[in-house]
Amino acid sequence: xxxxxxxxxxxxNEAEKFAEFLKEHGCTSVKTAKTPEEALLHLPGTEIVLxxxxxxxxxxxxxxxxxxxxxxxxxxxxxxxxxxxxPQNVVLTRIVxxxxxxxxxxxxxxxxxxxxxIPRLLSAQANRxxxxxxxxxxxxxxxxxxxxxxxxxxxxxxxxxxxMKVHGLSLSGKNADIVDRHFTAADWKTFVSELDxxxxxxxLTNETRHVINRDILLxxxxxxxxxxxxxxxxxxxxxMLEVLKEQQHLTAVLDVFEKEPxxxxxxxxxxxxxxxxxxLSGPSKVDExxxxxxxxxxxxxxxxxLQGVVDxxxxx
Amino acid sequence: xxxxxxxxxxxxNEAEKFAEFLKEHGCTSVKTAKTPEEALLHLPGTEIVLxxxxxxxxxxxxxxxxxxxxxxxxxxxxxxxxxxxxPQNVVLTRIVxxxxxxxxxxxxxxxxxxxxxIPRLLSAQANRxxxxxxxxxxxxxxxxxxxxxxxxxxxxxxxxxxxMKVHGLSLSGKNADIVDRHFTAADWKTFVSELDxxxxxxxLTNETRHVINRDILLxxxxxxxxxxxxxxxxxxxxxMLEVLKEQQHLTAVLDVFEKEPxxxxxxxxxxxxxxxxxxLSGPSKVDExxxxxxxxxxxxxxxxxLQGVVDxxxxx
Numbered sequence: 001x002x003x004x005x006x007x008x009x010x011x012x013n014e015a016e017k018f019a020e021f022l023k024e025h026g027c028t029s030v031k032t033a034k035t036p037e038e039a040l041l042h043l044p045g046t047e048i049v050l051x052x053x054x055x056x057x058x059x060x061x062x063x064x065x066x067x068x069x070x071x072x073x074x075x076x077x078x079x080x081x082x083x084x085x086x087p088q089n090v091v092l093t094r095i096v097x098x099x100x101x102x103x104x105x106x107x108x109x110x111x112x113x114x115x116x117x118i119p120r121l122l123s124a125q126a127n128r129x130x131x132x133x134x135x136x137x138x139x140x141x142x143x144x145x146x147x148x149x150x151x152x153x154x155x156x157x158x159x160x161x162x163x164m165k166v167h168g169l170s171l172s173g174k175n176a177d178i179v180d181r182h183f184t185a186a187d188w189k190t191f192v193s194e195l196d197x198x199x200x201x202x203x204l205t206n207e208t209r210h211v212i213n214r215d216i217l218l219x220x221x222x223x224x225x226x227x228x229x230x231x232x233x234x235x236x237x238x239x240m241l242e243v244l245k246e247q248q249h250l251t252a253v254l255d256v257f258e259k260e261p262x263x264x265x266x267x268x269x270x271x272x273x274x275x276x277x278x279x280l281s282g283p284s285k286v287d288e289x290x291x292x293x294x295x296x297x298x299x300x301x302x303x304x305x306l307q308g309v310v311d312x313x314x315x316x
Numbered sequence: 317x318x319x320x321x322x323x324x325x326x327x328x329n330e331a332e333k334f335a336e337f338l339k340e341h342g343c344t345s346v347k348t349a350k351t352p353e354e355a356l357l358h359l360p361g362t363e364i365v366l367x368x369x370x371x372x373x374x375x376x377x378x379x380x381x382x383x384x385x386x387x388x389x390x391x392x393x394x395x396x397x398x399x400x401x402x403p404q405n406v407v408l409t410r411i412v413x414x415x416x417x418x419x420x421x422x423x424x425x426x427x428x429x430x431x432x433x434i435p436r437l438l439s440a441q442a443n444r445x446x447x448x449x450x451x452x453x454x455x456x457x458x459x460x461x462x463x464x465x466x467x468x469x470x471x472x473x474x475x476x477x478x479x480m481k482v483h484g485l486s487l488s489g490k491n492a493d494i495v496d497r498h499f500t501a502a503d504w505k506t507f508v509s510e511l512d513x514x515x516x517x518x519x520l521t522n523e524t525r526h527v528i529n530r531d532i533l534l535x536x537x538x539x540x541x542x543x544x545x546x547x548x549x550x551x552x553x554x555x556m557l558e559v560l561k562e563q564q565h566l567t568a569v570l571d572v573f574e575k576e577p578x579x580x581x582x583x584x585x586x587x588x589x590x591x592x593x594x595x596l597s598g599p600s601k602v603d604e605x606x607x608x609x610x611x612x613x614x615x616x617x618x619x620x621x622l623q624g625v626v627d628x629x630x631x632x
Contacts, residue, residue: 101455101479109428116425122435125592128585130577132594134601139417161477163417261446269444276441278448285450 005301007066009033009042011051012073014286018050021290027297043067048300050293056083059090069306071296073289075099075151075282076231078204081315092310095292099282100154103229106281107155107199108162110253111138113275114225138162142194147201147230148175151282155199167191171207185211189219197225204231205315214239217250225251229281232257237268244271255281321617323382325349325358327367328389330602334366337606343613359383364616366609372399375406385622387612389605391415391467391598392547394520397631408626411608415598416470419545422597423515424474426569427454429591430541454478458510460499463517463546464491467598471515483511487523501527505535513541520547521631530555533566541567545597548573553584560587571597 007029010018015032022030031046033039036055043063049070056079058064069091072080077094080086113119115136124131143159145152148170156178159166168179169191176182183191185207192198198220202208212226212235220226228235237258244252253275254268260279268274296306310316323345326334331348338346347362349355352371359379365386372395374380385407388396393410396402429435431452440447459475461468464486472494475482484495485507492498499507504527508514514536518524528542528551536542544551553574560568569591570584576595584590612622626632 102451102453105428105453105455105478106432106451108424109432109434112421112425112428113434116422118425118429118434119438121591121593122438124594125585128580130594132577132596134599135418135422135596137418137421139421158477161474162421261448264444269441275437277437278440278446280448280451283450 005029006047006068006297007031007045008048008050008297009039009046011039011049011054013052017286018073018290021286022050022294025290025294027294048297053079056080056086059083059087060085069093069300071293071308073293076203077310077316078231078233081205081310081312088312091306092312093296093306093308094310094316095289096308097150098288098292100150103151103201103282104154104158106255106277107227107229108158110227110275111143111162111197111225114251114253115141138164140165141196142167143197143199144169144191144195145179145199145201146170146191147203148178149201149203151201151229152199153178155201164197167195171202188216192216192220192224195220195224197227200226200228200230200234202230202234203316204233207315209233210236212236212240214243217243217247220250222247223249225253227253229255232260241268241271244268244273248273251275253277255279321345322363322384322613323347323361324364324366324613325355325362327355327365327370329368333602334389334606337602338366338610341606341610343610364613369395372396372402375399375403376401385409385616387609387624389609392519393626393632394547394549397521397626397628404628407622408628409612409622409624410626410632411605412624413466414604414608416466419467419517419598420470420474422571422593423471423543423545424478426543426591427459427513427541430567430569431457454480456481457512458483459513459515460485460507460511461495461515461517462486462507463519464494465517465519467517467545468515469494471517480513483507487518504532508532508540509535509537511540512537513543516542516544516546516550518546518550519632520549523631525549526552528552528556530559533559533563536566538563539565541569543569545571548576557584557587560584560589564589567591569593571595 005028008027010032012018015034019030019032031042033042039058040063045066047066047068049067052073067090072094075095080092115138117135142165144167145155146169148168153175156166166179167181169183171185244250251273255277256279269276299306321344324343326348328334331350335346335348347358349358355374356379361382363382363384365383368389383406388410391411396408431454433451458481460483461471462485464484469491472482482495483497485499487501560566567589571593572595585592615622
């Protein structure tokens with residue numbers, strides 16, 4: 001089945017950039033919206049929505065009856081999946097296989113920052129101090145990657161280049177063969193107890209929400225380092241805050257939070273053993289996401305199966 | 317030829333740690349010194365010197381007539397090689413194949429710090445600012461490794477894991493096959509002109525001294541990043557200072573200097589586009605260096621050829 005060039009609605013804070021990219025790539029009917037009100041205005045006749053954090057309740061409105069497909073500009077899609085009012089005939093897709101490179105670079109930037117104690121070096125330089133010490137090394141350290149999708153796989157590859165011991169946890173058992181030791185959801189405590197570095201790349205689902213609680217955090221080595229590049233709600237944030245206050249040799253590198261942007265008043269900002277970054281480890285760059293979407297659009301028009309289709313029951 | 321267990325002199329700021337290690341490993345006659353005066357006192361009868369920055373003029377004294385071998389605790393040995401008064405029968409050895417792991421970690425710590433703009437993230441956190449931006453990536457960037465010995469080789473391996481384009485320069489043509497493009501000493505300007513990251517791992521010899529001068533620095537891309545983990549005197553420091561002041565998008569990461577420790581008054585400390593670290597990228601850890609030395613000592617006692625023997629003409 002060959003469909004005519006469909007009507008596309010881009011919902012994004014920089015919607016114009018996407019619209020420009022799409023027009024350059026042959027899309028003739030592209031509208032943009034930045035607010036729910038604008039979106040509602042443009043939904044009638046729209047077949048495809050390209051969006052980050054689309055106001056999902058609109059999809060159940062009569063104005064959205066023509067929508068067949070919603071493409072998220074990100075890898076995480078929990079906010080859409082959790083809305084049960086979205087009609088079942090609307091296909092949800094997310095970006096896959098595009099974030100591994102950038103996110104794994106972010107992870108190793110902070111692993112190296114931590115093990116080389118770069119903050120101490122920056123501070124010594126500011127004071128013109130020749131503060132010679134023996135920095136640590138990643139070699140031989142144990143990294144545990146929770147979530148072995150395309151992001152986790154790229155982290156594992158780089159960990160190999162740093163001669164680390166690599167453990168992994170995946171819910172489905174996927175890619176169990178690429179790690180030295182594999183764990184499943186039943187083994188969280190054993191999994192975390194042996195790690196120098198715990199990296200969370202899991203999707204947020206009913207099974208993973210709040211999986212990192214006080215009990216799990218206290219099972220970690222007291223000088224371990226936790227890196228969250230998955231979703232904020234994988235962690236019980238209040239538990240983490242308490243444990244980080246108690247265990248001052250524990251370090252957390254957090255790119256995602258239960259509520260984003262992180263509140264100005266949140267005490268996490270000022271803990272000395274916490275690095276906060278504003279959800280930028282896996283940026284949704286217009287040209288990368290645009291290429292993924294244009295390729296999917298070609299498949300849509302040709303009637304082929306789309307890339308990154310979300311299984312709503314599984315949650316990602 | 318089997319020699320009796322020889323007399324060893326350790327000259328080092330933490331000489332006792334080495335002496336303890338050596339005694340644990342079966343060395344029965346180990347003396348320690350921290351000053352030239354102490355060294356002179358212990359030289360008579362000494363066959364082997366294990367040392368960092370040994371006062372080389374002592375080796376030409378009659379008190380040092382029994383010295384057969386000087387093992388440096390570092391990879392660089394320029395200060396010994398440049399002293400022509402050291403008797404030719406004294407064998408000089410340096411540590412080889414031990415620094416690649418640590419130094420390559422240091423290099424990637426700073427490459428990632430630079431491309432992810434971690435200082436901006438640290439500063440935003442200090443101000444509780446959710447400063448979302450699109451960080452750069454190492455992927456596809458061009459790294460040039462000058463010096464393809466064991467340190468350079470390990471940097472090349474890690475660069476591959478980050479999907480970088482890898483150029484290399486080696487004086488001897490060694491390991492030309494592990495890089496995408498290879499250059500020799502005749503090609504410095506062309507070599508540097510295409511690089512996003514230039515990493516100096518060269519030994520200091522007559523051929524490499526001051527090889528990075530104003531002309532070469534101005535041939536670099538204006539937003540490139542120079543990392544020196546070789547020797548300070550590979551660079552004309554005054555030229556570098558001037559160029560870094562003029563080209564504010566150029567970045568330098570410096571672990572080694574013409575004179576160490578770096579003077580408090582040196583203006584390099586406070587340039588915003590310079591990272592200063594106190595010659596710690598490849599730490600001479602007692603146990604690692606100790607193991608290398610003990611293995612070499614076994615060879616010495618057995619009359620086998622030593623590892624890391626320096627060719628004084630070549631200079632390393």
